[in-house]
């Protein structure tokens with residue numbers, strides 16, 4: 001099998017090719033990037049899932065250079081407790097970031113939160 005993408009005739013259909021430095025090569029433009037999917041989203045205006053489906057890639061797997069992957073792995077093991085807690089809450093960790101505290105919420109966001117809580121817990125927050 002030659003691994004040619006049906007729509008574009010691009011090589012490497014169903015697989016990710018890497019350059020000599022270990023960076024994954026973009027199926028669209030042929031250039032290589034540490035974080036390929038970030039490039040795809042910004043430059044080609046394509047969501048990672050659509051990109052992976054178009055080029056026959058596994059939608060559940062990330063595409064990173066080995067260098068970026070080991071940097072992320074190191075950051076995860078360094079902050080494992082925070083990462084696990086954030087994963088369970090569905091948020092991501094960024095070093096040095098304090099999160100969005102109550103005083104940082106915009107007035108509009110604060111009003112939405114109040115409204116949301118009223119709808120969610122009508123007994124605790126009775127509307128006057």
Ligand SMILES: [Zn+2]
Nearest residue numbers: 026028029030
């Ligand atoms: Zn590209």
